[in-house]
Structure formats: C-alpha cells, structure tokens
Amino acid sequence: MLQFSKLRPMTTNREVFDQIAESWYRVRHWPRLREELEVLAQKWQGGKLLNVGCAHGPDFLPFKQGFELWGVDSSPAMLKQALRYSAKFQFQVKLVVADALSLPFPNDSFDWAISVAAYHHIKGKDERERVFMELKRVLKPGGEAFLTVWNYRQPRFWLKSKDQEVPWRLRGKTVYRYYHLFSYGELKKLLTKAGLEIITMSAEKSYHFPIKNFSHNICALVKKRR
Amino acid sequence: MQILACPVCKGELQLNVDKEEGEEIITGSLYCPKCQYSYPIVDTIPNLLPPSEQS
Numbered sequence: 001m002l003q004f005s006k007l008r009p010m011t012t013n014r015e016v017f018d019q020i021a022e023s024w025y026r027v028r029h030w031p032r033l034r035e036e037l038e039v040l041a042q043k044w045q046g047g048k049l050l051n052v053g054c055a056h057g058p059d060f061l062p063f064k065q066g067f068e069l070w071g072v073d074s075s076p077a078m079l080k081q082a083l084r085y086s087a088k089f090q091f092q093v094k095l096v097v098a099d100a101l102s103l104p105f106p107n108d109s110f111d112w113a114i115s116v117a118a119y120h121h122i123k124g125k126d127e128r129e130r131v132f133m134e135l136k137r138v139l140k141p142g143g144e145a146f147l148t149v150w151n152y153r154q155p156r157f158w159l160k161s162k163d164q165e166v167p168w169r170l171r172g173k174t175v176y177r178y179y180h181l182f183s184y185g186e187l188k189k190l191l192t193k194a195g196l197e198i199i200t201m202s203a204e205k206s207y208h209f210p211i212k213n214f215s216h217n218i219c220a221l222v223k224k225r226r
Numbered sequence: 227m228q229i230l231a232c233p234v235c236k237g238e239l240q241l242n243v244d245k246e247e248g249e250e251i252i253t254g255s256l257y258c259p260k261c262q263y264s265y266p267i268v269d270t271i272p273n274l275l276p277p278s279e280q281s
Contacts, residue, residue: 014279070229074279079271097273102233104274109229 013121014074016175017055020168021077025056025085033116033148035205036219037062040114040146047111050138052100052147053118056081057093063114064091070110072098100131105138113138113145117217120149120179128180132194139224144199148217151203152181155214187218196222232258232265233274239265 017024031037037059046066051059054071055078063069071093073079079095086093098104100115100122113135122131135145152162165176184201191198199222203215230239239256242264246252254267256274265280266273273280 074275076268076271076273080269083270095271096230097271097275098233099275099279102276104230104233104272106229106231106236 017075018077025081031058050110050113052115057085069093108140115147141226148219
C-alpha cells in the first residue's frame with residue numbers, strides 16, 4: 001500500500017471517478033442490486049430519497065415512480081452522466097456535487113436513503129465514523145437507509161490488506177480507486193456507534209453460499225430512531 | 227433549492243441566478259452569508275463540496 005503511493009502520484013477518488021465517468025455509464029448501465037432495491041421501493045412507497053454516491057444514477061431506477069429523488073456524488077463528471085441517464089430513462093432527480101462527510105442538507109431532511117457501493121471509498125478511520133453520523137443527521141426520525149459496501153472476506157481479497165487500490169482499465173491505462181474493505185462486524189460497530197438501529201445485515205441476494213461471511217457485498221438496512 | 231444547506235455550517239444559502247431556462251437554473255451560485263463563501267452552480271448542478279475540496 002505504502003509502496004503503491006510512492007510509485008503513483010496521489011490521486012483522489014474524485015479525480016479517478018471524474019476520469020472514468022463515461023466508461024462507467026456504459027459498463028455499469030443497470031442497477032447491480034436491483035432485486036434488493038425493488039423490495040425497498042415496494043416497502044417505502046414514496047417520499048424523499050437521498051442516494052449517497054449515486055454516480056451516473058442506475059440505482060434510482062427502481063424508485064423512479066412516487067419518490068422525490070436526490071443524488072449526491074463527489075465527482076462532477078459522474079453527475080453529468082447522471083443527467084444523461086435520467087434523461088434516457090425519463091425520471092426527475094436533483095443532483096448535487098457533495099462530500100458524504102459534509103452533506104449540504106439540513107437535519108432531518110430525507111425519509112429514505114440508499115448508498116450502493118460508495119462508503120467503502122471513504123478514507124480514514126475517523127472519517128468512517130463521522131460519515132455514518134452525517135447520514136443519520138440528514139435522515140428524518142424513523143427514516144431508513146440501505147447501504148452496501150464491499151466485504152473484506154470475499155475470496156478475491158483473502159490474505160490482503162483491508163485498504164486496497166483497485167484497478168480500472170481505461171483506454172490503455174489503468175487507474176486505481178481506493179477501497180476500504182469492511183467486515184460485517186466492523187460495519188455493524190460503526191453504524192451502531194453512529195446511533196443507527198440495525199434492521200438487517202446480509203449478503204447480496206445473488207449470493208447463495210450458506211455462510212454469509214464470504215459474500216461480495218455487505219448490505220445493511222438501518223433506521224434512525226424516532 | 228430550499229432544502230440545500232451550507233455543507234460546513236448547515237446554514238441557509240442565498241441563491242443567485244446567472245442564467246436560467248424556464249424554471250431551471252443553468253448557472254449561478256449559492257452563497258453562505260455565515261461562512262462568506264459562494265458555491266457555484268455549473269450546468270444545472272450545484273457544487274457544494276466544502277471550500278477545502280473545491281478545485
């Protein structure tokens with residue numbers, strides 16, 4: 001990890017995602033956890049929904065009817081792609097360039113929040129504690145959030161560090177995105193510390209192995225107490 | 227826009243419109259009087275990254 005940083009100039013994830021935004025639009029054209037999100041859209045039945053780290057916006061699709069949609073992402077280039085995506089699939093969304101650690105909304109603003117594969121890009125232990133407090137702050141009392149992060153114990157990362165630079169091939173060059181891989185226990189601890197109530201923690205629905213510990217994603221549904 | 231707040235102090239922001247089409251603001255800014263900082267709106271999208279991260 002240290003050696004990597006010596007070899008490469010420091011690039012923030014925002015700069016990396018700005019560079020890969022256009023290819024992301026093509027390659028990640030559909031929501032990856034569609035089933036999970038459709039269940040939530042059924043359960044939540046409308047209201048104000050925030051998508052943290054929305055990128056080009058595929059995860060809005062299951063919520064396009066009946067919800068007031070808001071998306072934040074730290075990459076302006078990704079949000080430009082989100083404008084394109086929402087025009088293609090004909091839904092209304094309000095987009096804001098923002099940092100998940102400093103959300104530009106008053107307290108108690110949203111009924112619901114989703115965040116698919118975003119929080120594992122937050123660098124720093126303190127930051128990972130604060131970022132879930134910030135999520136809780138903008139949720140209304142009784143509001144729920146569904147978030148997913150990559151699991152440390154998925155076979156791809158066995159015997160590797162929890163902090164990874166994961167490559168993405170882009171027109172002949174490779175760019176690296178920073179990931180902090182979570183364990184189920186660590187995510188549970190952080191969410192609890194932020195004062196969120198954990199409703200469920202599970203593997204993605206497409207994962208069928210009986211022991212959840214090796215899943216690709218960790219999916220958490222949490223609630224802000226009334 | 228009323229729902230937006232300053233990312234730093236969470237206070238209210240004042241909207242300045244430079245260019246609009248219909249009801250949509252194309253360019254402009256959101257000013258936080260408390261922090262005395264003006265956040266840009268570019269291509270309809272407000273940039274409310276904290277000042278330290280604005281590039």
